[in-house]
Amino acid sequence: MTPILEATTLAAGETREARAFLKRRSFNARELMAQRFPPIQELVPGVIATGLVMLVAAPKIGKSWMCLDLDYQASIGGRAFGCIGISQRPTMYLALEDGPRRLQNRMNKLGITKPPATMQFITTLGEMNLLDTIRMFFTSNTGNNPLIILDTLGKVKGMAARVTGENDFERDYRLMTAFKDAVDEVDGATLLVVHHTRKAFSGDFLDTVSGTNGIAGAADTILKIDRQRNSTDGILQVTSRDAAEGEYAMRFDSDTGLWTLTGGSLSEAADAAREAHQTKNVGDLMGDVIHAVNNHPEGVQAWKVAEEIGDVTPEKVAVYLNRAANSNRLSRPSRGVFAPPEKTVNV
Template sequence: MSDYLDPSAPDPLDEAFTAAWLTDQEFPAVEYVVPGVIPEGLTLLTAAPKIGKSWMVLGLGVAAATGGHAFGRIRVDRRPVLYLALEDGPRRLQSRLRTIGITEGPRDLTFMTTTPAGAAVTIETFLERNGDRKPLVVLDTLGKVRGVYSGNDAYQKDYGQMSALKDLVDAHPGSSLIIVHHTKKAETTDFLDSVSGTQGLAGAADSILVLRRSRHDTSAVLNVTSRDAAEGEYAVTFNGNTGTWSLDGVNLEAAAQAVEENRATEGVGDEMAEVVKIVSRYPEGVRPKDLETLLHMKPDTLRSYLRRATEAGRIANPKRGLYAPATTATTATFTDVHLPNVAEVADVAPRHLEVIR
């Protein structure tokens, strides 16, 4: 086989490295736009039309540009932000800023409603000019720059588009690109399957956020899966009067617990819901006597609720006289998350700017 190799060509294994070398390395921690939720790299944020995803990324942009609090709770580092609001105009953007309480625009927040030079070139230019400050770019929405594909090569074209955008942020360690996209109309069991388009879009992203909210409900669930952030689902609330999204709880762990509580109490009466919520706050388990005190409920009534909740799978009865949450919120890996400030070194992949115009 070696007889056919060009002796002047580089060795195909020049870029190989051993496991021994790899385990000796010390890499910087991952940079986070929102600690525990949005790490550096390419993030795909998807939701159904008109449920508030543009409000969400506007709030995230303002928080990042000012070093404020994302979702009203999570402190974030200050960085330059470019918001490509390709479905809006200056008048609407000004109105939205005023709605969320911004009367004096942050100097580190820049808007564009069109990209005459093309989306890829525009994003690349902003990242290059601000690369030393770990910039953030928001592209709202992908549909404004994405081609319409069908046929056998649709996956490859979707993957190629996203890879081209990912190459731009990978070339500037610590930088981030959030792309807003729509979910499918059909309901899906796995939230990743809800991303509109082929799986090539999700496959090329570093992180995927799926926002789910009923049209006339203020409560929503934000599903997160990522190569770097902890996977989980968090309860968030949208205030239509102020245009703001807030975490349902004092931190991510509380917001994850709120999802479990809401799921366990869905479709039940107030008293049963209160029993389930109180039990859900004691992962180590709680005894009926303690619940009587906490709930101010008669023993017979409480026993009836506990039996019915256990039979319905809303709470667990791990041993006699002890009740516990039916499931555990997805927060176990939070301790593995490296909070911000140092960017992870990444190799620069070849760019294909012609894929997206």
Template sequence: MVSGAWLDAQVFPELEWQVEGILPEGFGLLVAPPKAGKSWMVAGIGLACASGGFAFGKIPVKPRPVLYLALEDGHRRLQSRFRTLMEGNRIPADIHLVTQAQPFEVPSMIDEFIGIHTGAKPLVILDTLGKVKPPKSAGQESYSADYAIGSRLKSVIDSEPGASLVAVHHTRKAESVDFVDAVSGTQGIAGSADYVLVLSRKRKETAAVLAVTGRDVPENEYALTMDDGKWLLDGMDLLDAAAAVERRRDSASLGDRSMDVLAHVAANGATTPADIASKFGMDNKVASNLLSRLHESGRIAKPKRGTYDRISTGGESGESGESDE
């Protein structure tokens, strides 16, 4: 037991990021459906951290030792994957690989690795969590079994400040509104983790979204693209990638003409139906309806009758229900 005075007097180090904004210290999960590219993603992160390069093509990372427990791959497949990701450069020496291990051996392996690299804030990748989950004991509840393995891994990685362990896991078959509920198994697995990353990608598409949440992590979603196995941030930085998610949603919910009009207003500011009609070769009434719907959905502002503008340049007036005909 400690007192409030003791707690108030403490000075704690800042949260350590393996990949800024996405992968913090502690125990976490990367979750996605089968064949969505999870192994390619963690391989790219591991190689970037081992060499001190760029994760997701844009985020600079510090060099650190990496333990990659690739328990579903062999050395030949890993070599091919790594060479593709390294684009002709040598595989960094500071990524260490284990391809075979019994479930009960893995926590000890991780403990020994971080003990060897004390102070270096290592990254450990476990691909996959299912390979180390022990069978449930007779009479044991599923929740307690899931929480037990998560807590065991968390306690190991928490013994080294600044270290991170990300375990690859799969999603449930049933869809869920809350992306954390997509984690397969009971809530014991997600509940034991410090952070959860959920990767969503439709089959045969290169675009994806990485949702991030955690105890000490700002919750957000980032747009990604996949190019020949390489996961890249869809934007100049995290802020731009987060905005790209919204742009994609707008594109999915709006027609092509509405997207063109929205882009025009965003680029040019104050706009009238006549401007849109002239720009895109449409009837004034059609242009008025498009602008009105964009305003009613909160995507553009209407500072005065007959004029629309970017949201950031002015508040909406009380005339939103009026017609421009």
């Protein structure tokens, strides 16, 4: 099978042809399979693909702090979440819940003292048409992977007049589809829409997005921040049509407003998020036992865990290991051997 070619291996003419094909509304299967498409572009490699992105969280959790720092890092080609390098691009922040004074105060707190002129703000739309404003910025920056952050959806949702006979789902989906159509017109563009979660608990985080399923249904990527109000620790959940899904542990520094990935990398943050789930609502000793086992993806026995923890007998550790395995916090690949959950081990 011929491998998919990277964008750098496509000639300019081939790239133009592939991008033109992406805008076609109809084609046959033979035409489709003859195409060599450039790879999907990403705003934050490994986390956020370009396109229509939603960032949701409860009020006053730190969404706007995350967005403002991400906006700045994108405008200078810096590092998202403190460690992931991203490419430079023009940005526009529709900060519709903030004014110039608050934005300046937040930028000072984030340590942004010399921002580039390509980092633009709009705090009120006035007579401007929202979709026209979005399209104009994207098309005027074609080829430069522009980024727009809309903070928040609630400030503009009322602008979408209800069509006669239209229910709430249809209205929400129509609005979000209009956003998606606008961002899809320019290859490499990203529209990040900030929104709130509902209070009701749900096992699937997509069901916590406030409003009808029409809001989440049109998005390419959805990000959700979970953080207890008095805690610095949070979890970033990601689901996407095109990028890898995952959960990542993060820390919010209220003194600086910065969100950073725990451990300084995606893999470390993913491991920390998994361990946060494993140790939720457990005591200190159980937490220590689980942490010790997570350091041994190949599998480990009770005596070794007891040795690493110290001041506890292998017999007592074995009791906790079996409890953790019985509650699916750990796996038991073979008799007397314990490993992180969903890990293949060889013993």
